[in-house]
Structure formats: C-alpha cells, structure tokens
Amino acid sequence: MNHPLFYALLMLVAGIGIPVMAALNAGLGARLHSPALAAAILFAIGFCVALSYLLLTQGMPATVFAPHTPWYFYLGGFFVMFYILSITWVAPRFGVANAVAFVLLGQLIAMTVIDHFGLLGASQLQLSLKRALGLLLMAGGVFLVLAKPANG
Numbered sequence: 001m002n003h004p005l006f007y008a009l010l011m012l013v014a015g016i017g018i019p020v021m022a023a024l025n026a027g028l029g030a031r032l033h034s035p036a037l038a039a040a041i042l043f044a045i046g047f048c049v050a051l052s053y054l055l056l057t058q059g060m061p062a063t064v065f066a067p068h069t070p071w072y073f074y075l076g077g078f079f080v081m082f083y084i085l086s087i088t089w090v091a092p093r094f095g096v097a098n099a100v101a102f103v104l105l106g107q108l109i110a111m112t113v114i115d116h117f118g119l120l121g122a123s124q125l126q127l128s129l130k131r132a133l134g135l136l137l138m139a140g141g142v143f144l145v146l147a148k149p150a151n152g
Helices: 004-032 035-057 071-094 096-117 129-146
Strands: none
Touching: 004 035, 004 071, 004 096, 035 071, 071 096, 096 129
C-alpha cells in the first residue's frame, strides 16, 4: 500500500499503541518491582516479533551493516531503550498521561529541529510562521490536556 491515507491510519494506530504500551509496561515493571526487567521483557518480545517478521517477509539478510552508512544510524536502539526504560519507571510515579504528554512535547520539538535543518537524512522543511503557530497550538494543547480541573 502506497497511499497517504494508509500511512496516516497506520501511524494513528502506532500512536494509540504508545500510551497502551506505556501503561502495560509500567504495570509490569511495578508488579515485577523492576522497570529494567520489564523493559528487557518488552525488548525480548519485540525482538522475537521483529525477527519473525523479517524472516517471513525477506528471509535472512546477508549482513546487518550497509556500506557507507554512518555509525550513528545504528543508535536508534539506544533511543528506544531510553524511552522504554524511562517511561516504564516514570509512568507509575508521574501518571501515564503526564509521561506521554511530555514525550509528545519532546517529539514536537525534535521533529521541528530535524525537519528545519534536514538532519539525519530527513527532508528539509523550513519552519514557517504557519507551522510555528501550529506547533505552538499543539504544545498548548498538551498542557491543556494535563491541566487539573478547577474544583467548583
């Protein structure tokens, strides 16, 4: 499928999965009394799923290192591990909504910088006034979602 609507729906489902995963892993970490063990279990299951998908769809690759690929392209695992371990530890203490909202805010900041400068091989998309306003509205929305209701 090579259709923008398919991509949008797939990413919507992926986005739904982030707080679900955070709540599940936070609960597992709390029950195991170890956010690190919960993160390790999550990655072990994720590795099995990813490896199965790879083998079913493409077979065994000849190598995992692509020629002329900068070393830093292999650091994605570090960032996903940091995210999983931190949200597994923080969510039971700070709340899933608070944790995910600040993750979303961090994503908004990072996507803006990456796109504006065309970093890491991304297409460059300059920060226009219209886009900056949209980002500010999204960031404001994150904080409005977190606002405690007034007791009245």
